[in-house]
Amino acid sequence: MRRLDEVRGMATLPDVAQHAGVSTATAARALGGYGSVRESTRQRVLDAAEVLGYRPNVLARSMITGSTQTIGVVISDIENPFFRRSLRGITDTARSRGFEVLLANTDEELEKERSAVSLLAARRVDGMVVCPADAGDRKHLREVIASGTPIVLLDRRVSGLAADTVGIDNRKAARLATERLLSLGHERIAIVTGGTPEIRERLVRPDMRGVERLSATTVGSRAAGYRDALTAAGITMRPEYFSANGFRREDAVSEVHLLMDLPQPPTAILAFDSIQSLGALQCFRERSIRCPEHVSLLGFDDAEWADLVSPPLTVVTQPMYEIGVAACERLLDRIGGEQRSPVHDRLPTVFVERSSIGPPTHG
Amino acid sequence: MRRLDEVRGMATLPDVAQHAGVSTATAARALGGYGSVRESTRQRVLDAAEVLGYRPNVLARSMITGSTQTIGVVISDIENPFFRRSLRGITDTARSRGFEVLLANTDEELEKERSAVSLLAARRVDGMVVCPADAGDRKHLREVIASGTPIVLLDRRVSGLAADTVGIDNRKAARLATERLLSLGHERIAIVTGGTPEIRERLVRPDMRGVERLSATTVGSRAAGYRDALTAAGITMRPEYFSANGFRREDAVSEVHLLMDLPQPPTAILAFDSIQSLGALQCFRERSIRCPEHVSLLGFDDAEWADLVSPPLTVVTQPMYEIGVAACERLLDRIGGEQRSPVHDRLPTVFVERSSIGPPTHG
DNA sequence: GCCACTTTTGAGAACGCTCTCAACGCCGTG
DNA sequence: CACGGCGTTGAGAGCGTTCTCAAAAGTGGC
Incomplete structure (x- = not known):
């Protein structure tokens, strides 16, 4: 009766329910903290979960709720100073709002971008932050947006795409x-x-x-x-x-x-x-x-x-970190159901003068 | 009959099957490329999928197959030169073998590490690459390994943990x-x-x-x-x-x-x-x-x-990139079912002498 | 001790897919 | 014409959850 569990050792909800002597519905209520459950049974279920080392299967939950609490990030290269700092802004923001981050590099190659976007869509991410390759068609992005998954563009702007943009001027x-x-x-x-x-x-x-x-x-x-x-x-x-x-x-x-x-x-x-x-x-x-x-x-x-x-x-x-934060916040707002037409954030730049510039020697 | 689809516009397998005039089983066979399907029906299904913009729901597939084709990476900070380069090695390797990467930062905080590991486990990643915080108990790691999800330790070694390690001496x-x-x-x-x-x-x-x-x-x-x-x-x-x-x-x-x-x-x-x-x-x-x-x-x-x-x-x-590659390969091998006892890879370091060292002025 | 009402509970459908199993049509052979 | 074999197909169970709905168990007033 516990095919996978014998291999992976993962306790399921029915396991917990059986151990606590209740139905799966009651166990789900106790664990999920919704509906009403008698305090004594609630405790019994919680104990059973603890004993069995129960971890809810987020995949199954996602199938029902339609939300994966995951966002996809498609950038050209994590090692690039701009992207890695922005990515940090994105992950920090996502995490603080209970979202996970699925990462993909494109190396500025359109083909990689396409497959990454497609894979993330298949994984049913709730939204994506994408830094699109500089050239080529954007059908893949348009399709994702059309299917109802919001996209926020990082750093770059794509004309004719119903997506928010965050970057600088x-x-x-x-x-x-x-x-x-x-x-x-x-x-x-x-x-x-x-x-x-x-x-x-x-x-x-x-x-x-x-x-x-x-x-x-x-x-x-x-x-x-x-x-x-x-x-x-x-x-x-x-x-x-x-x-x-x-x-x-x-x-x-x-x-x-x-x-x-x-x-x-x-x-x-x-x-x-x-x-x-x-x-x-x-x-x-x-x-x-x-x-x-x-x-x-x-x-x-x-x-x-x-x-x-x-x-x-x-x-x-x-402000690389802040750009990441803003992009992620915008995306999470969209995921949350915000409806207004695309906005284009432009964060301010700062000129830092040090000593690598001076007047020309022979002008 | 298509509750979610009307909102997210995602075509499902039954949709494709209906459009092609076959059963879901046949549609699945045609799309999945297994079993035997008459060439003409196969084409019909493929066309229907194309028309409807069908994207398989990887979550549903994962529930059946028990594999998410995803690995989790838990590091202290993506911006750290060591980790970002290693991460690139990990993502490149994972991608080339058809795996996706779920990312989490810990900032060397044990609490963040714990919650990250727990979240990734709930998401049923097939394995994890973890750079554990320097101190504290490792119960969370042990539990994950016990439940059958392999872990490869990056850079650091934890005594008494049945996990492979990749790093330097x-x-x-x-x-x-x-x-x-x-x-x-x-x-x-x-x-x-x-x-x-x-x-x-x-x-x-x-x-x-x-x-x-x-x-x-x-x-x-x-x-x-x-x-x-x-x-x-x-x-x-x-x-x-x-x-x-x-x-x-x-x-x-x-x-x-x-x-x-x-x-x-x-x-x-x-x-x-x-x-x-x-x-x-x-x-x-x-x-x-x-x-x-x-x-x-x-x-x-x-x-x-x-x-x-x-x-x-x-x-x-x-060799930061190579450490990432090696860690990911080791992990994917484990996921693939490799059974031997934990191995500890030590990659060679190179001493690069430039001009920031010299004899002491007064010794 | 009975009735209306609330709280607690369980059965079972649904999510979208995979995969087993049995049934179907079609062929050649005896 | 019956039979075994083969390629092709469909019905339906199952994955682990959530959630609706109705039944069961309590609660209080009369």
Whole structure:
């Protein structure tokens, strides 16, 4: 009669009920704390559960209630400073509200994202926090939302998707950072994006359509902000100053080398995330380039090491933990039944000036 | 007849069966790819599933099969460099074998660990990778194992628990690191452990019992290795050279300040993880202490920034990703039914010498 | 000691799936 | 034409819960 239990040793509700000499319904009431149960029987059931080491099977419960008390988180890489800090915000919030977190990495690959979303949906998570890959179709996300599972987008915005978004104003932050560089006298400012070459092509196009379509993505928005600042200052963009060739540190290192090999190398570099900053720093070290004397470096995200490298890095900080918290809260509200139309939270950034930027040596 | 579906829009197997004009059994066979189904009906079912956007309910399947294809991971902090890298190893391995990962942070708090383990058990995960808190009873772990859910311990070893362990030989690694410092001529070597004050007390006790009991924990093992090296060199340990007062960077900073305020400050510091290294570095910067001229610094774990701080940090590297992979593989093997007695994997460490250590100035 | 009323209890359906078992139609063979 | 064998199909039980509904057991007033 206890097939699985003999193997896994898990006591079930009928086991407890039998041990306490009551029906499963009564046992369920006593354990679940609903309905009304005589105090003496309640105690008897609780004791029986204790003795048998009973643990309710959440799966069975979920089948009835339709809720799994679980949210799925789909991000490109837990090791990325932005995501790991946000993830912490998400897990802390979820946990405090009684939800569990199912995790999936995508490495910015659309195919992995699709399968992750599909798997999480099959697992009937109550909702998802997704940081969508920069390109490709969003049918899989649309389907999930259509089926009634809310999705909150992290960091990135996808047009035409009925989902809440939480992030920062990337375009503005990048514009402000670029303007600071301009105000120091820099005119040859390069960006190291940590994006794909495709992004670069789109950005370089003379019509604005490229930028507009891009503004849905983080890299695109930031690139657009960079472009805004240059345009406003009357400086023409140079395509060779756009680095976009992968997400890893090695990619950034070689990209910055390429930049410095240019006949007219940039006098300042704007790195789009802390991996890119690290890559630039490593390149500088390899070439014995002094920063900020020879080149200025300005990065996104205040990593744990940002104030301890040499020189201490000037950065645009985004409230990563708070973004995670906000995203999770929004999602839990939706799961709780909130109905209003999608909202797009934009959390404030902070500019932290340290010593990695200065006036250009030859401008 | 479709109560939940009208809300969540999820098609069920009976829906698909009805749409295809077959029984649920046949639909299940066609979708599940087992039994024998006529090719034409199979196609009809598949089409119906496609049309209705059918997604199998994994929960219901799990109830039958008794397997959730999910593992739980209980670690102290995803943001910690060691854990986040290991976690990546775990998730990659799990995913490649068709398993999902349920995540929980404990912040080294036993209570959180207990509730996390209990929740995961209630969710019927097929197994868990746990990095147990350094102290306290292990009843919760023992219960889970007794109920038939395998556990693999990450990094730390718990005596008397029938669980596999994956980590490094912490005692040896610490001994080797200390010996290197000794060989440079250092005699006043301090450790910054990132542990609790209790650990310190136990280690200082004149009898060996303290150390022995500690050797089950990471900090304890490393402290023991440090002690081994000093003892072998005929140097008496100084209790004031043990820093153990929390896990955060600020804690480390103030501990190192305390160390440097000593009448006889250490000439070398051994930091037990990269957070502690960062703390030491920050303290040095605050006091304008030059490293390695004034103090040598040797750390555990080769963080992404270790070669880019100044001075580039000398470290003992552990193969964090591989530890995660090994732990997950071991666990999946157990889940697969492997029966042999617990094994304890010890992966090799690598000593990476950079420029943060040198001979003492006055020895 | 009887009736209306409340509290406590149990039987059993439902959730969505898997899987056993028996039945069905179809074939060739004796 | 009866028979065994095979591929295909459907009915229905079961997984461990929750929850509805009705029956049983108490409770108090008269």
